[in-house]
Amino acid sequence: MVLDIVFYSFTTIIAIQLIYYLGVFMPFVAAKPKPEAPKNIPVSIIICCKNEADNLKQNLPYIIEQDYRDFEIILIDDYSKDDTLEIMKSFKDKHQNIKVVEVKPIDAFWGNKKYALTLGIKAATHNFLLFTDADCTPNSKQWISKMTRYFSNEKSMVLGYGAYKKRKYSLLNKLIRYETLLAAIQYFSFAKIGMPYMGVGRNLAYRKELFFNASGFMNHMNIRSGDDDLFVNQVATKTNVALSYETDSFTLTEGKTSLISWFNQKRRHVSTAKHYKTLHKFSLSLFYITQLLLWVSLIILLSAQFQLIIVLCLFGLRILSQSIVIHKGSKRFNERDLLLLFPFLELFLVLFQMAIFITNQISKPVHWK
Known part of the structure; x- marks a missing residue:
């Protein structure tokens, strides 16, 4: 029985x-990609940093060297304790299209990345925003072009893929990349059938007006995580989301090198999912x-x-x-x-x-x- x-x-x-x-x-x-023609729209790249001096020195040049006509870079220093702010200012002195936003600690939003991002978004000149992290490298000089070409009158948000760099002879690296692959298949697939539920802040684009029309992160400002997936979960619909998954549109970052640090990272991600729509x-x-x-x-x-x-x-x-x-x-x-x-x-x-x-x-x- x-x-x-x-x-x-x-x-x-x-x-x-x-x-x-x-x-x-x-x-x-199984779907065949349908690449859109380049839009050449003005774009603001948003990078929020906390103690990321080394990553900025290594990865920011790849953003600056993008093959794109009209873009600015908004660097947000969320009260770093290392040389992050000084590195930002040194890049700004050399490149006119870089803005630096200094975030001062406020008790009500202390330790909340969403507050820092909000200040950066407000400082952005352009309506089209493209987000990545300081530890990420674009997979090509066409990254901006490949991500932003999917914007249209109907599509106000573009989901991208944030990959992890391959590390030889590392089983942990394969585990991290496999989990990332499965997650991407899932959120791209659900978006394709009209149920978008998340995106990754390592590679995400949306209109500035979409952000402010939704009152930014206010609906979940009390939740410290979820500046990417909770916002997507809140505002994405079956008609306003586009998908960008050509190889040149990927970003790359180093994965965790210890099982414990990866475990703790995934704990944060999983704890956010309980706030998704039912x-x-x-x-x-x-x-x-x-x-x-x-x-x-x-x-x-x-x-x-x-x-x-x-x-x-x-x-x-x-x-x-x-x-x-x-x-x-x-x-x-x-x-x-x-x-x-x-x-x-x-x-x-x-x-x-x-x-x-x-x-x-x-x-x-x-x-x-």
Whole structure:
């Protein structure tokens, strides 16, 4: 009787997973990109920094050297303790299209990146804003052009891909990149079917007027994280979002080098997701819960050798559909080396996500300081 329940639960879980992989993810990963013509609109690049002196010296030149006619760079110093402000001013002295915004500590918004970003957005001259981080490098000199060409009268927000640099002989690096790949497949796929729910601040663009029409971050200013995904979750609709996923539109950054630091980073991200819209929370939770229950029920049924042939066939069908999605997604986002390891990486991530969920119930993650 118990095994019957587990078996029928297993078949239901397989059906749900197939709906996600074939009905939600496949339309995106199988779609052919339709590049838009360059717009050459004036753009403000927004970079918010806190103790990022070294990253600015290394990465800001790649922003300055972009092959784009009309853009300015807004550098926001959120009360750094290192030489960040001095580095910003040195770049400003050499380049007329750089503005520096100094953020002074205010008790009501102390340690809140959203306040610093708001000041930077207010200082921006142009209506079209493109966001990245100080530790990010554009993947090409066409980054601005590739991200902003998708703006139109209807499209006021553009979601981009923020990749992590590949590190040889590092299993942790592969785990980080695989998790990032899966997240990108998910938020691009949901956006494509008309349910945009998040974007990444490493590579995100939207109109300045969209920001102020939504009262900026005020609806979630009390939540320290979520300057990117919560804002997207708040204002994105099925008609106002465009997707940019050509290789030249990517940004690159170094991934964490220790499992603990990555674990803490993901804790912050997961803690923000509980503030998403109800439909988005349900859709994402159902996917992750069925992932976990799939492995649990599979192990039980295989251990008992219950309906073995049917179980293996159903699991094989799910693995096949998943492998097609991962294969096409890894090609799209230039992460081909992850394909052969994906069953192992997925199982680890399921356990990893469960550990994050449990830890977040016990203590609160540390945010932007």
